[in-house]
Amino acid sequence: MFRIIAGSLKTGRVTEAHPLSRRPAFGFPVIDFTRCTACDECASACPTGAIRAASGAPGQRTVSLSYGACIQCRECVTACPEQVVSAGREFEIAAHTREQLTHSASFDVDDAGRATFVRMDVQPGPGVAESASRLRDRIQGRLGRSLHVRQVDAGSCNGCELEIAATTNPVFDLERFGIHFVASPRHADLLLVTGPVTRNMEIALRRTYEAAPEPRVVVAVGACGCSGGLFGEGTYASVGGVDRVVEVDVYIPGCPPRPHAILNGLLVAMGIREARQNPSGPTRHTDPLLSGDARPEALSFFLRPPVKATGEI
């Protein structure tokens, strides 16, 4: 017993002070559409169809990249002959609709087959701010600073579960944000669902959803949960993304999303953070939480300086 206590004192606090805005070696790919020649090298290298190049009307071409289906394999980065696809370093991406996770550009193609960038396309559906206000209206502040989460694996490979479980480890310690994982959907404010939803889990997911009390928030996690990912949509075994079965409020892409990205997505669902669906797109966010390494003011309630520095983890 003495050894246990002494050991714990020696270890000190391992919980990370700043769990957000980390910059790993790479997050999601970023296409510099203005320099893109709309060839389809990246699209054919992409194993999930996250990048698509399509010819529309004669003389026109579109290239689109959807983070919802991206498994962060970086094949597009190596495939691009023009080196306009780069591995972005940000990964705390979340959105309210699948469309918000898609970025596409239109190109004009001349007679010689050369494509020139015309404009970024506007995605259909509501923007981030509008979706966020709709979600706020629906939950009416009832989630406050306490969120009870029921995790549902509706078909995942277990990668997302490992990262969701990692958010509860002593280093992340999700509970300090008032977020608890509960054992029953009846205790849950939010369902954290991984996919692809399989044929054999479709009914179980629907029943779990129905068992959760209103207002219930659904968060889809991972490339497969957002879009069916590698397993596709509408096969004999895979229904596809979570939104094929129940309405989804927040999408957290990634394969698997890092624990930080999951935490970020949950904070978006609680209305504490603003959704950020584009790592370095043309629009700059004004959200203080998103500005570089500044201390996240809205989170300072939860964050205390560590008792003892235990070195970089």
Add this chain to the structure above:
Amino acid sequence: MSSVRATVCANLGLADETVQDVRPGEVEVEPGPGELVALAERVVKNLDGRLASLFATDERASTGTFALHHVWSLPGLKTFLRVRTTVDPARPQFPSIAGRHPAANWFEREVMDFFGLDPLHHPNPKPVALHDDWPEGQWALRKDFPDGGAVPREPGDRHPFRPVTGEGVFQIPVGPVHAGIIEPGHFRFGVAGEPVLYLQLRLFYVHKGTEKRFERLPWRHGLFLAESISGDTAVGHSLAYAHALERLSGVVVPARARALRVVLLELERIYNHVADIGAIATDVAFVVPASRAQTMRERLVRLQESLFGMRLLRGTVALGGVKTDVSPQGAQRLRSHLTEMEVEFDDLITLLIDSGTFTDRVDATGILSPQAARDLGVVGVAARASAIDADFRRDHPTDAYEGLRFEVPVEKGGDVRARLMVRAREVEQSFSILHQVLEALPDGALVAPLPERLPPSSSALGWAEGWRGPCLHWIATDAQGGLSRVKVTDPSFLNWPGLAHAVPGNIVPDFPVINKSFNLSYSGNDR
């Protein structure tokens, strides 16, 4: 004639020309369906063969028949034996070996579910993969199955669980949605008060049609699907897939890549074993070691992220090599991290086994007897904890394993503690393997060039001893060199029946810790 082939022929009583040397470490024999049962008997008795996989292929387009394949591991010969038999589509049946070799039980039922080929004289020919609402007469892995969307649901409860009757005897249904952050599956306990009388499993809730999906993907993209077979075994499965493709196309992986693959596979072993040891502590409510193990794992996966880009080591294995190099500084960082971790890990294990309240919960809990483990064909950690001395790293070495010094830890108890101790001792071996490899990383290329196309109409096995046990892939190509069949065998598929065997006789509250000590993959099993 190779000596391996001669030994196989002599022990199986086969004529020379019937056994083919397919490629190093892989021989093939093609008996008639009538000889299948007797041959299986001889493989086990004379060659100590262990069933590694059993599957079917739909070759009606090329040869006009289905084919059934038994894959046996022959550890003494460092060889796999593939036994191929044709099955006439007009009489879609094959002789079952499950009565004598229970390891074949689920495999044969899976062939029945996905190919519509019936195992004759199977002791329990019920669906294993198909759920009750799957319609009759639809076989997903047949080539003419129209995989074009949702298959209609058929109402009815056609495969009821075995009932329990008697005073104070009842059933406890658990799942598919479990209480923790884990994968879905259904457990049906028959209990008399606290003690479990028996446990029935209904799995395949996360069946994603992975094997069918491979057939639709370009072979280069198959690697990513392999990484997603079981999220905790990204390296194990992607290596098995890569090995199969490399063997198929004769690609020789450069020495540096072979060494780095060992690094990746051992890191995956360590981070999973450490997490499991912590989870076993969690399930007996011993919080301090649980937190320490979780912290240790988190630190390691963060180091993995900074060295290889991804926490869970996805996107690290390439076809023909590895994707990420390790710099001398990186190797040094990894080594000093491991040196520190060794001390911490040693403390963790001491803390656990010195605690009477802990050992009280894990000793003689969830015993899987060596005999049962052998009969059921249990593999990996669970097998080694039940006195079965098998490890593909030693018995079928790949990559740089041939030249490494390591032991295969074997425990005799077959209980939770034995599985815990196998993990603990394996982690120690992995530390030593990693030091050996990182000390002398060979120079050279990271990837070998790949051919434009795969050889048409051929097949190959690929394998890796993942942290949970052997991952085995069999890949076949069609006349155009595309993937015509990828059979994935995850160790969990062989081990789930072992869990069902280890639980009866224990009390319900011990189930979580027994389950955790096996820590089987649902996704790997269901695919």
